[in-house]
Amino acid sequence: MAPTVIPFGPQHPVLPEPLHLQITVVDEVVSEVLPKLGFVHRGLENLVLKRDIHQMVQVVERVCGICSCIHAHTYCMAIEELMDVQVPPRADYLRIIWGELHRMHSHLLWLGLLADAFGFESLFMQCWKIREKVMDIQEATSGNRVIVSVNVVGGVRRELTPEQCTWILETLEEVEKELLEIKQVFIDDFSVQKRTRGVGILSREEAYESGAVGPTLRGSGVAQDVRQSGYGAYSELDFEPVTEPDGDSYSRAKVRFREVLQSIDLVRQGISRLPQGESRVKVKGWPEGEAISRTEQPRGELMYYIKADGSKHLERMRIRTPTFANIPGMLKMLPGVDLANVPVAVLSIDPCISCTER
Amino acid sequence: MLHMTPSILKNFFSKSATRLYPVEVREPFEHSRGALEIRLEDCIFCGTCMRKCPSKCITVDKNAGTWDMDPFACVYCGICVDNCPTHCLYQAREYRPPEAEKSHVFLQGEPPKKKSKKKQASGEEEVSGQEGEDQNGGDET
Numbered sequence: 337m338a339p340t341v342i343p344f345g346p347q348h349p350v351l352p353e354p355l356h357l358q359i360t361v362v363d364e365v366v367s368e369v370l371p372k373l374g375f376v377h378r379g380l381e382n383l384v385l386k387r388d389i390h391q392m393v394q395v396v397e398r399v400c401g402i403c404s405c406i407h408a409h410t411y412c413m414a415i416e417e418l419m420d421v422q423v424p425p426r427a428d429y430l431r432i433i434w435g436e437l438h439r440m441h442s443h444l445l446w447l448g449l450l451a452d453a454f455g456f457e458s459l460f461m462q463c464w465k466i467r468e469k470v471m472d473i474q475e476a477t478s479g480n481r482v483i484v485s486v487n488v489v490g491g492v493r494r495e496l497t498p499e500q501c502t503w504i505l506e507t508l509e510e511v512e513k514e515l516l517e518i519k520q521v522f523i524d525d526f527s528v529q530k531r532t533r534g535v536g537i538l539s540r541e542e543a544y545e546s547g548a549v550g551p552t553l554r555g556s557g558v559a560q561d562v563r564q565s566g567y568g569a570y571s572e573l574d575f576e577p578v579t580e581p582d583g584d585s586y587s588r589a590k591v592r593f594r595e596v597l598q599s600i601d602l603v604r605q606g607i608s609r610l611p612q613g614e615s616r617v618k619v620k621g622w623p624e625g626e627a628i629s630r631t632e633q634p635r636g637e638l639m640y641y642i643k644a645d646g647s648k649h650l651e652r653m654r655i656r657t658p659t660f661a662n663i664p665g666m667l668k669m670l671p672g673v674d675l676a677n678v679p680v681a682v683l684s685i686d687p688c689i690s691c692t693e694r
Numbered sequence: 695m696l697h698m699t700p701s702i703l704k705n706f707f708s709k710s711a712t713r714l715y716p717v718e719v720r721e722p723f724e725h726s727r728g729a730l731e732i733r734l735e736d737c738i739f740c741g742t743c744m745r746k747c748p749s750k751c752i753t754v755d756k757n758a759g760t761w762d763m764d765p766f767a768c769v770y771c772g773i774c775v776d777n778c779p780t781h782c783l784y785q786a787r788e789y790r791p792p793e794a795e796k797s798h799v800f801l802q803g804e805p806p807k808k809k810s811k812k813k814q815a816s817g818e819e820e821v822s823g824q825e826g827e828d829q830n831g832g833d834e835t
Contacts, residue, residue: 394771398769458698468711472723479723483771485771485772524697
């Protein structure tokens, strides 16, 4: 049969965000994919010219709702590096506690969306039911469900009281228990494996060469995680990057599932080692120079480049988000996939288009 | 499918995971960041909130003694509340209810007298009756 071109997105039931793929299929098998981006470009990077460095924290939080805390953390790290601000150790710990909560809720959201993509509605509901507990922790400790807005240049705005810490640990115990109940479904269930195993294979070499990051890279067996660089308080916590060797959608789902459990462990470690003292230092003056900071978002490596000229506005800010890095990998994994499996394969990189287009 | 069966059976015989909203409404958490409110009698119209606001939703006029806010531009970040020198700004625990038309919060207080700010703050309580939310139909940007 002659090749047929099928438009996939920007409005598609499986996509929460607008990504357009021009898919060429031969006999219902994908042979070529062309991506088209730019539907939700908002020009947030340009706002550095209109908002001062402290106001930009609230702007970068809105680059991506799902990982707002980590965006603000990365931005603050870059500014603090330029201004030689030493963040108190307690603030470092609090930042990673909220960051790991964000990773947890992002991965649970994604696991639910994946279940929805292959038509397992009850599993989708279970994942989001568990996620709601994590959202409650965020709302109770920071004031908002999603955009926690706790980071400021020089530390954090909110505190965790000992009672809140106990409550968080108790809630995470429940989250872990409920997660382990559905673990068997994700790992062993026949229908889950039927829809995800062998779909969208990205070999170790391909993943590395295409510059994939985060769970997409780790799902192909490369143990690379920016948290290993020890930013924030990660240098004092014990963890190993989660990897799976197969490189298919099933592997990537397993990586994310195991990362939720890893995040629970990291929050526990963070709370048990939470130092006492100040959680914010006063910051005076304006930055000057260039800085790059990197962190591990739920989707992979996030990078901020900042150029400042000593005034209250930055001269330039550039954000490199993980989905941007994962799109070449996605284009490599799609050829050879059945058209019916394209939604699962596309979703397996956890595309966050709002991040990518900013 | 068998792995899911215990969860399904458990869900059959357990309480619903959702609430019957709006019949049953959960109390907001203690430190929820909801609608931005102001005790105008304590306000000294210094304009710190206006300068710190990331979304530029607050306008303060010191000479006229006005404080106005576009609730549709407010992002509930609470930066103004953190920076208010007199702690007259605070956030309610609930969000603002949805509205069909754009509204604007326009509050008129007594402008500060240049000589003694403390006296002015106490005198302003008398005019606090004027502070009501003036609902102008969306003529603001």
